[in-house]
Amino acid sequence: MRHLSITFSLLCLVLLFSQKIAAQEMPVQKAEKSRAVKASKAAEELSVSLDKNDEGKIAENYEKLANEFLNKEDNAKAEEYFKRALNSYTKLKQNEDKIRVARSLAKVQESRKKFNSAIENYEVAGSLAKDPSEEKINLNDANRLKNQANPASQTDYVNSNIELLKKEKKSDEVTEAYVQKAQNSLDLKDKSVAIESYKKALVYAKDKPEAVIKIKNEIANVYASDNQFEKAININEKLLAEAVTNRDFSTQIKQLQSIASLYFKKEDPEKAIVSLKEAYRLASEKENSTEAKNTLSALVKYYKSEGNEKESMKLYEQFLQNFDELIQSDTTLISAKTFQVTEGKIRQLEKEKTLKDELITKKNTFNYFLLGSILLLLLLFAFIVKALYAIKTKNKEIALQSLRREMNPHFIFNSLNSVNQFIAENKELExxxxLTSYSNLMRDMMENSNKDFISLDKEVEQLKKYLDLEHLRFQDKFDFEITVDEKLDAESVLVPNMIIQPHLENSIWHGLRYLDTKGLLQLKFQFADAKVVVVIEDNGIGLTKSRELKTSNQKVHESRGLNNTKERIGLLNELYKKNISFVIKEKELPESGTIVEIVFPLIDKI
Incomplete structure (x- = not known):
């Protein structure tokens, strides 16, 4: 017996070791078969998407791969890849996908008894859900797990989810909910409700053969736990018959093993051995080394308990004869090894992706810093430009004020000259x-001295006062007329301040005062083509004759006066963009005199 036990232990070690190295040490004739077996499509697609660094496809393929492991009942791997899918969907901010994967992850964690993590992910899925039913379903599952110590309190949450899932027509999840209800009923020692729940789950799982087989096996386990072995065996035998019809060898082996286990419990070892031997034969024939090992272990355990060393040795010999071929031909081992290679590639690509992401993050950080620096420099440049523009504008305003004030001393000097002349001639009344008229005019001029534009009515009033003063002095030399177009609203229309007065002064002092007869000075404000046209017309001696009579000092003064006006108009145009213009021309013979025309747009506000 001791020799048999040692032999069996060595055999198991050899088998386990061989499973690890078989794919690496295959003969040449088996290599082609190994290359033909490929890893899952999802794993290959994941490798491609990682290589391309396509985050959307990466997330999608992580989820596909997780579902493949879930179908193979490899929940540890399924949890690993669901977590990665969830991280990718979180990066992409795809909430709908995140809800789905968080719920799938929670289910896997629940199956692995990681209840706290499962609760957390159910709550994440619930908090992200926009649909109230979806939110309620996830929160019910979270609360169900929080009350796992009290199975009775879980019933309401399970029943609530069943109704909600039926309304949402989610048949797969209805199946799972009924399975949860069955398990909950078993915890409550209510086997009849458990079986009824499993049967309801079957209705919704009819299109899922693997789920149907699993649920029927659970029903068989319930019957077996209640010592209703015939019912349990009957279920397994029906599943076996269906597997034979469908040529589903993996299910055949599993059902034969289940039937054997039931016969052992029923204390009918002969039938149990028949089922085990058939399972062993099928596993060996179909090159499934794992199930062959499990079945052989069960047979050896039975023969050992019966002291039948002869039969045990016979099984050993048979197993050893076919050992090499079985290991080398086992497609499950080859597929597992191939997937290990693919998974190794996935891990390498994930590391490369992490490095790429870090580089991209650093690059983006640098780019943002560079962009921020450029933006800051542009803002600084804009501030400098604005400051320079403000300084330039202020300088222009100062220059404009300076030019405007430059005209005042000349006017004051001429006015005081006139007063002096009246006094010299003993004309005290005049x-x-x-002086009274002069003081009124000066007060108006001082009030408006800081303004670039004043209303037309104020300008007309100011110019009339000026012409009255000049007329008082040269009353025998000229008369004057001021006319304003009725189309112009004198109170709202604005005109440039102190632009017109110098031209009136020139007409009087350099044209009209040299006449032998009384002349006429006309000031007209006209409206034409949406513009204000100011016309100053006199019938004096004209520009040509005036220049002949002037002294060199007077010529310099007249030139400075014209330049002053031009400069002021230029500054007004730059500051206010009003396109003001003026021209001076001499009347054609036989007429004499000058015409000054100032044109500016209709201005109602500055």
Whole structure:
């Protein structure tokens, strides 16, 4: 007996070791078969998407791979890849996908008894759900797990989910919910409700053969736990018959093993041995080394308990004769090894992706820093430009004020000259009248001295006062007329300040005062083509004759006066963009005199 036990232990070690190295040490004639067996499509697609660094496809293929492991009942791997899928969907901010994967992850974690993690992921899925039913379903599952110590309190959550899932027509999840209800009923020692729940689960799982087989096996286990072995065996035998019809050898082996286990419990070892031998034969024939080992272990255990060393040795010899061929031909081992290679490639690509992401993050950080620096420099440049523009504008305003004030001393000097002349001629009444009018005019001019534009009515009033003063002095030399177009609203229309007055002064002092007869000075404000046209017309001696009579000092003064006006108009155009223009021309013979025309747009606000 001791020799038999040692032999069996060595055999198991050899088998386990061989499973690990078989794929690496295959003969040449088996290599082609190994190359023909490929890893799952999802694993290959995942490798491609990782190589391309396509985050959307990476997430999708992680989820596909996780579902493949779930179907193979490899829940540890399924959990690993569901976590990776969840991380990728979180990066992509795809909430619908995140909800689905978080719920799938929670189910896997629940199956692995990781209840706290499962609760957390159910709550994540519930918090992200926009649909109230979906939110309620996930929170029910979270609360169900929180109350796992009290099976009775879980019933309401399970029943609530069954109704919600039926309304949502999610048949797969209805199946799972009924299975949960069955398990909950077993915890409550209510086997009849458990079987009824399993049967309801079968209705919704009819299109899922693997799920149907699993549920029927669970029903058989319930019957077996209640010592209703015939019912349990009957279920397994029906599943076996269906597997034979469908040529589903893996299910055949599993059902034969289950039947054998039931016969052992029923204390009918002969039938149990028949089922085990058939399972062993089928596993060996179909090159499934794992199931061959499991079945052989069960047979040896029985023969050992019966002291039948002869039969045990016979099985050993048979197993050893076919050992090499079995290991080398086992497609499950080859597929597992091939997947290990693919998974190794996946891990390498994941590392490369992490490095790429880090580089991209650093590059993006640098780019953002560079962009921020450029933006800051642009803002600084804009601030400098704005400051320079403000300084330039202020300088222009100062220059404009300076030019405007430059005109005042000349006017004051001429006015005081006139007063002096009246006094010299003992014309005290005229001098007094002149000073009174002069003081009123000066007050108006001072009030408006800081304004670039004033209303037309104020300008007309100011110019009339000025012409009255000049007329008082040269009353025998000219008369004047001021006319304003009725189309112009004198109170709202704005005109440039102190632009017109110098031209009136020139007409009087350099044209009209040299006449032998009384002349006429006309000031007209006209409206044409949406513009204000100011016309200053006199019938004096004209520009040509005036220049002949002037002294060199007067010529310099007149030139400075014209330049002053041009500069002021230029500054007004730059500051206010009003396109003001003016021209001076001499009347054609036989007429004499000058015409000054100032044109600016209709201005109602500055």
């Amino acid at each position: 001098a007094n009248k002149y």
